[in-house]
Amino acid sequence: MIDIEKAKKEFMNYMQNYDNNEKKIVWKISHTFRVMEYSKEIAESLNLSKEQIDIATLIGLLHDIARFDQMKIYKTFSDKESFDHGDVAIQILEKDNFIRKFIETDKYDNIIKTAIKNHNKFKIEENLNSEELLFSKIIRDADKLDIFYEAITIFWNDEEEINLIENSYISEPYYKSFEDKMVIKRNKEQTKLDSVIVIVAFIFDINFEYSFKNIKKNDFINKILNKFNFKDESVRNKIQNIKKIAEEYLINYKN
Numbered sequence: 001m002i003d004i005e006k007a008k009k010e011f012m013n014y015m016q017n018y019d020n021n022e023k024k025i026v027w028k029i030s031h032t033f034r035v036m037e038y039s040k041e042i043a044e045s046l047n048l049s050k051e052q053i054d055i056a057t058l059i060g061l062l063h064d065i066a067r068f069d070q071m072k073i074y075k076t077f078s079d080k081e082s083f084d085h086g087d088v089a090i091q092i093l094e095k096d097n098f099i100r101k102f103i104e105t106d107k108y109d110n111i112i113k114t115a116i117k118n119h120n121k122f123k124i125e126e127n128l129n130s131e132e133l134l135f136s137k138i139i140r141d142a143d144k145l146d147i148f149y150e151a152i153t154i155f156w157n158d159e160e161e162i163n164l165i166e167n168s169y170i171s172e173p174y175y176k177s178f179e180d181k182m183v184i185k186r187n188k189e190q191t192k193l194d195s196v197i198v199i200v201a202f203i204f205d206i207n208f209e210y211s212f213k214n215i216k217k218n219d220f221i222n223k224i225l226n227k228f229n230f231k232d233e234s235v236r237n238k239i240q241n242i243k244k245i246a247e248e249y250l251i252n253y254k255n
Contacts, residue, residue: 002054004061007102011061014101018068024077027154028067031146036060038142038214045210046138055108056138059115062102063139065089079120086120115139122185137207144202145211148220151199156227161192166228168193170238177201178242181249193235200224203246212253221246 011032018025039060043053066088067077074082090113093099099109115135118124120143124136156162168191175197177184183205184198200221206212215221225243230236 001051001105001107002058002103004054004057007058007061010101011065014065015068018072022071024071025068028064028071028077031150032061032064034146034149035063035139035142038145039138042138042141042208042210045208055111056135058103059112059119059135059139060142062089062093062112063116063119063143065092065116084120086117089116111135119143122183140205141207141211144206145214147199147202148215148218148224151196151224152220152227155199156196162228165192165196167231169232169235170194170197174198175238175242178245181245193230196224196228197242200242200246203249209253212250216250221250 015025015029020026020029036057037060040053040057043056048056064085066083066085069088069092070077070079070082070085076082077085079085093113093116099112100106103112111131112135114128114132116139118128118136119139124133124140128136156165171189171191171194174184174190174194178197178201181204182201184194184201186195186198190198203215203221206215222243225239230239
């Protein structure tokens with residue numbers, strides 16, 4: 001009922017509307033396909049049905065479909081400087097029933113759109129049914145797993161930016177939230193180092209055993225923090241404590 005290969009072809013057809021020589025467009029296409037694969041693997045790890053695995057895979061394919069307009073129009077991936085890419089993704093899929101390009105039946109439309117809408121929110125909206133909640137959690141985990149990967153391979157690789165982070169500090173509310181094992185809500189006053197800690201704190205919003213195992217296997221947290229040679233001793237001490245908290249949290253996770 002869901003032809004994933006056809007959906008991938010339709011997605012790449014849609015990409016013809018954008019500059020495929022633009023580095024950030026290529027980056028987001030690659031992100032899309034990695035998240036799609038993570039979504040599939042999480043669904044498989046949960047022993048879901050073939051149909052459910054395909055739904056999770058399709059959600060992964062479509063979750064960032066608004067990112068391309070975001071870059072084309074606003075030249076940024078910042079939602080604060082443009083639009084909420086989860087919400088706009090729904091508008092794109094609903095316009096002229098565009099979603100039918102990717103899946104023939106409308107049986108799963110509400111699940112797909114609800115999961116995509118919630119994938120980038122600080123918290124999942126309340127009052128979802130069990131399936132909506134399940135697929136929202138799957139795409140959120142899949143997205144975060146690839147953000148960890150990108151934090152190592154893509155983010156913060158510019159020498160000037162690295163230097164700014166290495167000479168930065170952690171805001172006390174951010175540090176306290178991490179100590180309390182809470183996801184961190186960004187604010188306008190956050191420091192350069194705060195932006196790194198926000199991503200590390202994603203571990204406190206991970207839902208499935210597959211995801212925890214993947215984070216541990218790839219040593220994502222240490223690899224992210226070890227990119228930097230922090231200059232201030234108090235910052236180095238806080239980073240060591242953050243590593244310790246993260247390690248214990250990941251070790252003690254029980255499904």
